[in-house]
Amino acid sequence: MASPPTSEQDSIRNMPGFDCEFLEPPPENLQTDCPVCHQIIREPYQVTCCGNKYCQSCIQAITNNRCPTCNTEGFSNFPDTGHKQSLYGLKVRCSHQKNGCEWTGELRQLNEHLNTDPLPETQLDGCPLTIINCDFHHVGCAVKLPRQDMPEHQRTSFQIHTSLRCRSQQAEIAALTDKVSILESKVTNLEQNRSLETAFNEFTTTFRAEIEAKFKEKLDEENQRSLQTARSDDAPHTTIPFGPPVLTMTNFTQHKEAGDVWLSPPVYTHQGGYKICLAVHANGHDRFTGTHVTVCIRFMRGEFDDSLKWPFCGKIYFRLLDQAKQTEHRSQVANYDYRAEEAVWCCRVTDKEVADKGWSHELDFVAHKKLKPQYLLNDTLLLQVYKVELS
CATH class of the missing domain: 3.30.40.10 (Zinc/RING finger domain, C3HC4 (zinc finger))
Incomplete structure (x- = not known):
């Protein structure tokens, strides 16, 4: 069996x-x-x-x-x-x-x-006295008869069964029509959402370009004002506002993974001042390796060294620029005095172009986990030495 x-x-x-x-x-x-x-x-x-x-x-x-x-x-x-x-x-x-x-x-x-629960193709197979459902029960016929009496019922109820089947098919067609309407509505909504997404992306791109242009324009204005102030200031031991060009460090992720040191282009602390550059450790330095971005200030051999006071004594302020909001710059200060150890190389550089070491004591600067997207647009950091105070 x-x-x-x-x-x-x-x-x-x-x-x-x-x-x-x-x-x-x-x-x-x-x-x-x-x-x-x-x-x-x-x-x-x-x-x-x-x-x-x-x-x-x-x-x-x-x-x-x-x-x-x-x-x-x-x-x-x-x-x-x-x-x-x-x-x-x-x-x-x-x-x-x-x-x-x-x-x-x-x-x-x-x-x-x-055969109490037969399949449709075996509906009439089995004990003739078993009570079974009409073969059209799935469309609404509620008749139950002994198997031997079912053929006569189906013969005499042909029109009823045909009507029930038509009614059932109409209901199925109506249900399918409703499903098609729902699907069409969903497709329309998806198309509208795609249009909105495209419009939003275009707006974001345009808005970002405008913000970046205004940010660059503002930086240029600040640089010009700072440079004019520095040129007009003749006092050798006062606070000297400073606005050099923005120092752009590209491919930040590559430098971080390589664990190397990026040296910025050189800048002068002020008109006729000290020549310096920033040494950026993207993956940190010393005890901050793997957790922070650290920055060292290295002195360079400059054209005004003979007329300057050595070792350098004062404060150098630098910052990481917020490229989006322009309101959350992260600042740090390097403080030099006459008691600074010679190892920090705040002395005059004579036999080399760049000092081997730089002032980096406790300059953890910024933790990796705090590097929000606003500081890393296009995988790029923007740094700036924005003020120098001479002692």
Whole structure:
């Protein structure tokens, strides 16, 4: 006998015991009846407490977790395949024997004979007395008849079934039409969203370009004003505003991964002043390696060195520029005095172009985790020495 479909197997497991009679008395030592439904056991399960067998659906429907026979609490159960093989091999009469069906066979064949949940193509196969649904129940026919009477019903109800089928198809078409309308609406919304996204991207690009242009214009104005102030200031030991061009460090990520040092173009602290450059460690230096961007100030050999005071004494202010908001620049100050160690190289550079070392004591400057996108547009840092105070 071929195995029934999975859905039919699940249906069988959810049914109580078999309602039929044995053709011959079963062996005395073989339990045949379920203590719960009192019918022949379907899909036998054995409990571990007293060893009794039950229908799978009956024992799994117990909610108080007590054995129906011995009242043991917390029992467990398992499929008894050996008992099922012995039980299902016994011969039985059809469940409709009292109504005239003369079929006999093994218990395992009874479901196939009754065909209580047939597929459409096997609708008319099986016991003629089994009550079945009309083949048009899926479109609304609620008639249930013995299998042997179903052909006559289908013959005499042709027009009714045709009407039900048409009505069902119309309902399906209406449902599909609604789904198509919903899909069309979603497509329209997606197209509108794409248009809005395109317009937003164009606006962002234009707005960013305008901001960058205004920022550059503002920096140029500040540089010009600072340079004019520096030229007009003759006092050698006063605060000297300073506005050199912006120092642009490109490919920041590459420098960070390589762990190298980027030297900026040289700048003068003021008109006729000290020549310096910035040494930027993108991945940090010394105890700040891997966590910060550190900056050292290195003195260079300049054209005005002979007329300047050495070692340099004063303060040099520099900053990381906010390229977007232009309001959150991050500043740092290098403070030199006469007590500074010679190792910081604030002295005059004579035999080299750039000092080997620079002032970097505790100049952690800015942590990597605080490098917001506004400081790293296009993977570029903008630095500026914006003020010098001579002591």
